[in-house]
Amino acid sequence: MHEIQITVRFGETDALGHINNTSYFIYLEEARIRFFEAIGYQVDARDWNFILASTKCDFISQGYFNQQLIIKTSVSKIGSKSFHLDHEIICSQTSKLIAQGNAVMVCFDFEKQQSEPLPEVLLDKLKSHLVYS
Amino acid sequence: MHEIQITVRFGETDALGHINNTSYFIYLEEARIRFFEAIGYQVDARDWNFILASTKCDFISQGYFNQQLIIKTSVSKIGSKSFHLDHEIICSQTSKLIAQGNAVMVCFDFEKQQSEPLPEVLLDKLKSHLVYS
Amino acid sequence: MHEIQITVRFGETDALGHINNTSYFIYLEEARIRFFEAIGYQVDARDWNFILASTKCDFISQGYFNQQLIIKTSVSKIGSKSFHLDHEIICSQTSKLIAQGNAVMVCFDFEKQQSEPLPEVLLDKLKSHLVYS
Amino acid sequence: MHEIQITVRFGETDALGHINNTSYFIYLEEARIRFFEAIGYQVDARDWNFILASTKCDFISQGYFNQQLIIKTSVSKIGSKSFHLDHEIICSQTSKLIAQGNAVMVCFDFEKQQSEPLPEVLLDKLKSHLVYS
Numbered sequence: 231m232h233e234i235q236i237t238v239r240f241g242e243t244d245a246l247g248h249i250n251n252t253s254y255f256i257y258l259e260e261a262r263i264r265f266f267e268a269i270g271y272q273v274d275a276r277d278w279n280f281i282l283a284s285t286k287c288d289f290i291s292q293g294y295f296n297q298q299l300i301i302k303t304s305v306s307k308i309g310s311k312s313f314h315l316d317h318e319i320i321c322s323q324t325s326k327l328i329a330q331g332n333a334v335m336v337c338f339d340f341e342k343q344q345s346e347p348l349p350e351v352l353l354d355k356l357k358s359h360l361v362y363s
Numbered sequence: 364m365h366e367i368q369i370t371v372r373f374g375e376t377d378a379l380g381h382i383n384n385t386s387y388f389i390y391l392e393e394a395r396i397r398f399f400e401a402i403g404y405q406v407d408a409r410d411w412n413f414i415l416a417s418t419k420c421d422f423i424s425q426g427y428f429n430q431q432l433i434i435k436t437s438v439s440k441i442g443s444k445s446f447h448l449d450h451e452i453i454c455s456q457t458s459k460l461i462a463q464g465n466a467v468m469v470c471f472d473f474e475k476q477q478s479e480p481l482p483e484v485l486l487d488k489l490k491s492h493l494v495y496s
Numbered sequence: 497m498h499e500i501q502i503t504v505r506f507g508e509t510d511a512l513g514h515i516n517n518t519s520y521f522i523y524l525e526e527a528r529i530r531f532f533e534a535i536g537y538q539v540d541a542r543d544w545n546f547i548l549a550s551t552k553c554d555f556i557s558q559g560y561f562n563q564q565l566i567i568k569t570s571v572s573k574i575g576s577k578s579f580h581l582d583h584e585i586i587c588s589q590t591s592k593l594i595a596q597g598n599a600v601m602v603c604f605d606f607e608k609q610q611s612e613p614l615p616e617v618l619l620d621k622l623k624s625h626l627v628y629s
Numbered sequence: 630m631h632e633i634q635i636t637v638r639f640g641e642t643d644a645l646g647h648i649n650n651t652s653y654f655i656y657l658e659e660a661r662i663r664f665f666e667a668i669g670y671q672v673d674a675r676d677w678n679f680i681l682a683s684t685k686c687d688f689i690s691q692g693y694f695n696q697q698l699i700i701k702t703s704v705s706k707i708g709s710k711s712f713h714l715d716h717e718i719i720c721s722q723t724s725k726l727i728a729q730g731n732a733v734m735v736c737f738d739f740e741k742q743q744s745e746p747l748p749e750v751l752l753d754k755l756k757s758h759l760v761y762s
Binding site for chain 4: 386
Binding site for chain 4: 516517518522525544547548550552
């Protein structure tokens with residue numbers, strides 16, 4: 231399980247007074263990128279071989295400006311060419327679960343424009359973050 | 364089925380050269396809001412009784428700056444206190460399916476902070492956009 | 497003078513109930529890009545030789561969700577390697593001036609990483625949109 | 630002089646491979662808000678009496694994904710109902726000046742919808758961050 235912390239920016243709220251739904255996907259992207267870094271993959275536009283095939287977020291409680299949010303990331307499934315990440319977004323001040331998200335990542339060769347098997351070295355790293363639910 | 368059209372803005376792309384994943388949720392929100400307007404619900408922060416409980420997007424093909432995207436919205440499920448919207452995002456220049464999304468909307472009393480039954484008038488409107496898949 | 501129209505998206509507002517200041521710069525970018533198109537320059541990441549050197553926005557009245565905004569763009573100054581664009585953002589429902597912006601664009605050779613003289617053909621186009629203030 | 634540090638998010642870049650110009654205004658807003666906190670003003674939508682009257686950013690060098698940016702904020706002018714903030718955005722890895730910004734803040738009574746004199750307590754705080762340029 232990997233963890234980051236962010237503080238909700240003012241521009242990430244909307245006229246309903248809470249965090250706009252689109253902002254949660256900014257947080258999930260940030261969590262994914264830091265997770266990749268933690269397992270040794272530097273996100274670099276010139277040499278990047280993953281695509282986000284799908285992402286989802288369930289909004290459990292409302293989140294607000296200036297809250298500190300902890301975003302936990304774990305691996306929930308490992309396939310031959312793809313893997314699933316699960317996220318929990320928790321308010322660190324109130325310990326409330328704010329949202330749950332997930333992402334399906336596919337290993338992708340941008341030159342050939344096709345998916346490809348997960349490299350051996352990645353598999354090992356992913357397994358160490360695998361959570362059986 | 365309800366339909367809107369948007370043009371991809373430059374700031375909605377990212378350093379991979381395509382539309383950033385978070386931007387799709389901007390388009391889905393726009394599609395939802397216009398759908399609500401089309402069925403007679405003006406989105407107004409002072410008198411708004413729906414919450415987005417969950418949203419998801421599957422990224423099928425890459426989308427790019429300046430593409431005109433058609434976002435189709437239909438109702439895929441009607442419950443007692445909630446309903447589901449399905450979206451298709453299609454590039455109008457290439458007719459390619461770019462993404463598929465959905466959203467779960469819950470009827471919500473912000474004062475009591477609890478979900479409530481869908482009003483009769485809304486039910487009728489939703490049924491007219493219901494697609495059996 | 498060139499003119500575009502946009503409708504304020506919900507996610508472009510913030511918890512103060514109005515348009516977030518950062519969203520205005522989305523509108524100004526959109527206005528610039530459509531202005532460039534109107535004078536025959538397609539914005540294409542692979543062959544783009546302008547940089548935004550500076551941009552500014554004065555917030556005159558508050559703008560709100562769902563307002564239709566007209567963004568007017570004119571050329572206010574033409575230099576040897578740069579030119580200035582002036583923008584007015586007006587609410588089409590109320591005719592109120594919402595904001596005034598400007599942008600300094602520099603002609604730039606991304607390969608050599610240095611500014612370069614404005615091409616002759618651009619000069620003529622810019623002159624036809626020049627407003628003497 | 631007040632200082633914050635942020636890390637450039639992937640979604641803040643655009644298809645030109647660098648930070649999109651609109652993202653700089655997200656950083657400037659963040660810097661302003663943290664500056665206000667530092668001088669004892671909690672940004673709270675229900676009790677907030679400042680408006681941003683104008684903001685500007687000069688883009689000096691290109692900024693990129695994952696860079697750590699230091700944003701320095703100082704007070705450059707104090708008027709009777711307004712004050713000016715100056716910002717410098719510096720890449721902490723390269724020490725390069727990336728951008729320079731400023732903001733004009735006006736003390737505002739949202740109920741009466743009119744500007745009002747800066748409160749005495751704020752004046753003292755601002756003076757301690759005043760830089761004579």
